[in-house]
Amino acid sequence: MGAYSTISFDAPKCDGCNDCMLACAQAKSGTDEIARSRIEVLKSNGSFELAMCRQCGDPRCVQNCPAAALEKNDATGVIDWDETKCVDCLLCTVGCTYAGIAYDRAAGHVTKCDLCDGDPACVKACKPGALRYVTTARIYNEVGQLEDLFAPGLSGCQGCNTELLMRHTLRRVGPDTVLATPPGCVPGMGSVGYNGQTGTKVPVFHPLLTNTASMLAGVRRFYKRKGRDVTAMALAGDGGTADVGFQSLSGAAERGEEILYITVDNEGYMNTGMQRSGCTPYGAWTSTTPVGERGQGKTQDAKNMPLVMMMHNCAYVATASTGFMEDLYEKLDRAIAASKRGFAYLHVYSPCTTGWRFPSQQNIEVARKAVETNFVVLWEFDPKNGVRLTRPVDHPLPLAEYVTMMGKFRHLSGEQLEHIQASVDKHAAFISRLAGERDAQMIRHLAANRTAA
Amino acid sequence: MQTRYLIAGSSHAALSALHAIRMADADGGVTLVTRDARLPYSPTVLPYVVSGRSDPGRVFLRDEEYFRAHKVDYLPGVALAALRPQDQTAVLADGRTVCYEKLLLATGATPVIPTVEGLSGVPYHVLRTLDDAVGLHQAMSGVREALVLGGGLIGMHAAENLARTGAKVTVIEAEAHVLSAYFDADASGIIEAAFSANGVDLHLASRAVSASRDERGRIRLTLGNGHSPAGDLLLVATGVAPAIGYVNGCGIQCDQGILVDERMRTSADDVWAAGDVAQARDFFGNARVLNGILPDAVEQGRIAGMQMAGDQAAKDYAGGVPLNTYSFFGKQALSVGTDGRGFADAEVHKSFDPQTGRYLKIVMREDRLLGIFSIDRWIDAGVMWELILRRTDLGPVKAQFLADPQRAARVLMSKTWR
Structure with a gap:
């Protein structure tokens, strides 16, 4: 049954x-x-x-x-x-x-x-x-039949959703994969293995933080030349993507390398002690944006990495959340397909029980609330169809319902909350505008006119 | 023989227990013994076999493949003969003994034959087994006059079936009304009127005193009221009693049936009982009662099975609620709960439309539903049962509930436990 x-x-x-x-x-x-x-x-x-x-x-x-x-x-x-x-x-x-x-x-x-x-x-x-x-x-019915390609007993923090993400994605991507996991939580919880044995049932390697995308580009090109269809896949953190690894990533995306690049965004360098990253949101506590007499968390807004990748005109770009697995799966399927013809980038928001400080059973609920408040907007992009909202939130919850779920925002002042709410609204409006039919319509209109002329 | 679970019986309570056991314990050995030689079937379907509506070959609730797939050692045609609970041993009718770890008694009921002078000297039918039903179906053809002793569900179903074949039917019922276990005098009156309109002769508050063959070879009953109707066919349907002969002398406590607690446990260790044999707590009072209806057998069997398999989700039995559904001459009668007998402060709301024949009675106490009864007016019996069991406060929606109980109950359901 x-x-x-x-x-x-x-x-x-x-x-x-x-x-x-x-x-x-x-x-x-x-x-x-x-x-x-x-x-x-x-x-x-x-x-x-x-x-x-x-x-x-x-x-x-x-x-x-x-x-x-x-x-x-x-x-x-x-x-x-x-x-x-x-x-x-x-x-x-x-x-x-x-x-x-x-x-x-x-x-x-x-x-x-x-x-x-x-x-x-x-x-x-x-x-x-x-x-x-x-x-x-x-x-359940289809993916449940696929082989779990990670070793049992990954050592993530209690309540971490990254193991869920790792097992699900690799199951779906399948055994003909070479996996890169640059320094971060993913190798930290055992994917690269110990004592000469890997934590995966596919070839896995541990690039530097700086060269994940360039190494994968080489792996994919090599196998392609040998006539083998191998998925070159990265499971990287937000720091390894948006900060340290950005140069090689941007270059690979611009060249259209055939890579499936998945960012697990827990809004900081959580594996090494919860330091801030370019993806840490405004106001958030981290060990390098402390809260005390003078500091009140991060003073800058997060870098919007998926939008940056969209502007590389990748074959596919999408945001996803483990709070919405059906949506994640649909995007994963499209990303896998796109990675056979160009660069596919999937940005998954991944709440961190330890670094964000919320009870370990709350992970999926935090992920869900992030979407329901529009703190995270779920969308996808491909060059032909432009941006599409995959789970529009018609009646967003007040942001307070999200930030009060976790310790890293506990100190927020009313002004800080207003600042974040304003950024959230602005971002949601911006994505909605991108997702409007107008761009696509205009492009078709122009193309039609050219043909007529 | 040795088994982890021994189930005696093969109808709803037994099958429900088996299902519950297999939900919690996929492999523990199960042996199911049943006195009937056929595949499992429901006594409730038998009136439809009699009428010809159900094909006797297609009424089975499980097949051999089910038992194979669920790893059940299925032994049909073998009754339970005796029990030695202190040795955790059951003796079967063929002399074999079975050592069990857990035992469920769900052996159902058999017809009670009333003491009527001369009854043993005349041919008569009963209806409890598939063979009975096939026999009665065959005997019905060509019958011009028929006698039905007992105005319960079996008797009334048979009377309707016989009337539909064109026979002149006489029903004799000891109580003042037919189906008095489920319906009040008003509802029974509507049912009786439908039977009378279809030519069925009802003798209420009457008992058969004696039975004999008359000069034309017909069966003639002499009634206490002085009448003496005759017929080519006699069905005795004056009720059933638990089939529990095997407990005699074994120490398990019995009253009218096998006494069980709120977890369907008998007085003996590792022995449970469910269905028609079980005398379990009443939802509306402290007494322990026989509540021989199909939905309750399913519920009791499930509770027993979960307990036997050590299922952590097992809950106590809420208590028996009398309920039934009954279709007659194209009309539907539903009864859920008590009509308020025994509650001095019960409030009764009744409505009857003689034009349409629609009847509705709602019994409440302290804004809680005690019972609801209807004829030709649809109410969701399962939702009503749940409202009674949950003792849902109907105070805030009382006016809506009294005006349109089905709609109000559906809204409550959707708000409360959907």
Whole structure:
């Protein structure tokens, strides 16, 4: 049994239009009567509530059926109903605490959601995007089958999400990979190995902080000349990327070297004692931007590394977060493909339990809040399509909800918070402007005019 | 034989326990013994086999492959004969002994035959096994007059099936109303009216005194009310009792059934009981009761199975809530909870529309739902059951709940446990 796709309901996005119910009634009952829909959205005190089949993993309706008419389909995850076996006893409805299976008087039998064979009509009809067909299952079902190419027992700090990132990305990229991990947390937690043995099941090397991209460029060119399709991949920290390794990185990107370069951005040199980097945000405590009588954390804004890389006109540039794995996976797939024709750059925001000082079980929540406050904006770029927001945040949370989660911002004054909020808003507006259709439209317009002339 | 888990029985409680055991313990040896020689099926489906709606070959809840895949030693056609809990040993009807570490008793119920003079001298049917159902289905064809002794679910289903074949049916029920275990007098009255309208002759508050063959070879019952209806076919459906003969003298405490605690444990170590055999706590009071309904068997079996396998997520049994669903002549009757008997301060809200035949009764106490009953008016029984179990405060939405319980309950569900 694997994981399955499911319909998710984001109530704040619902506007109560009932199009989902109409679409369901039409698709499943051939009528416009929304009372015969198998999904019901209920308005209550200005909010919206939902009743529908959850396709439970351990369904009580199935166990309650005396006629073996209900069955959890192992392949699709749908609880299938067999009309030829059903005896209309209604005992399934007693077992369901979600009102997911109910009697349809006009049909003369119980009805329930069957996910429309994987293409739910209600989701397609939902204009505000409150209903989504969530396919997280792909990560579990597909990637779960791929080989984990890191050794067991990586020695990261408790609660570190970098191990998650390392195992997931290398699994997806696959065994035909040469991996570079310049000094930082990634080799620090054991990827380069000990005593002559590597921590990976693929060739891994430990370049200097300064030459990661140039060494990888050579590796990729070598294998290409030998006729082997090998992914040249870097897992580097933000310091090794934005500061020390920038010269070689910029050069490789400008030359269009076929490299998959992944930055694990924990906003500082966390492995060596939490010193500031070019990616450390304004106001943040680090061991070199201390907080005391005079200092109140970093006094400069962070360098926006992914935007810098975008301006190199790389084959692919994207930001990602371990708080949104589906988004990360989609970008990883596109980055891998792009790395076969040019430079692909993936910038992953990676909260650091130790250096940022928050409880070890909070990592994913911190990552999620960063996106929900627009502190981190998830977007992608390729030269043909320009910038696209992959997870636009329509109603961002106040930044205070993010910065109060961790110790490195504990000292922030109201003015400092205002400064960061202003930077966040400005950055979000800037990316949104980049993501507007206008550039792409203009370029097409110009191209069309040229052809006409 | 030796096994880690021994399960006696093969219907809902047993299968639910097996499922729960395998969720927590993928490999521990399981042996399942059952007196029925067939693959597992539900007694609840039998009326539909009688009516011909269900193909007796397609009603099985599990197949051989299921038991193979779940590593279960499945022994059909072997009843439990005796128990020696002090030795953790069960004796089977074929003389074999099984040493177990954990034992579940889920052997279900068998029909109770009332004391009626001459009954043993006339042919009659009961309905508890698949063979009974196939036999009754075959016997029904050509029957012009039929007698049904007992106005419970089995009796009423059979009466409807017989009436639909065109037979003249007489139902004899000892209580003042049919289905009195689940429905109040008003709801039962609606059900009775539907049967009368379809030509079924109901003798309520009547008992059969004697049975005999009349001069034309028909079966004739003499009733306490002086009537003496006759028929070509007699179904005795006056209730069931736990099938627990094997516990005699073994020391396990019994009353009407096997007494169990809130974790379905019997008085003997490492022995659990669930389903129709289990006399477990009542949700609405302190007594321990038999609650022989399918959804409760599933719940009890699950709790027992989780306990047997040491599942950390195991929770206590909340207590039995009477509930049922019943379809008759195209109408749907639903009952969840208690009608307020035993609660002096219960408030009852009733509505009945004679035009549409729709009936709704809501019983509340201190703004909590005690029970809800309906005919031809849809309510989500599972959601209502959960509201009762959670003792959800309906105070803030009482007006909405009384006006449209289904909608109000769905909103509460979505807000509370979705």
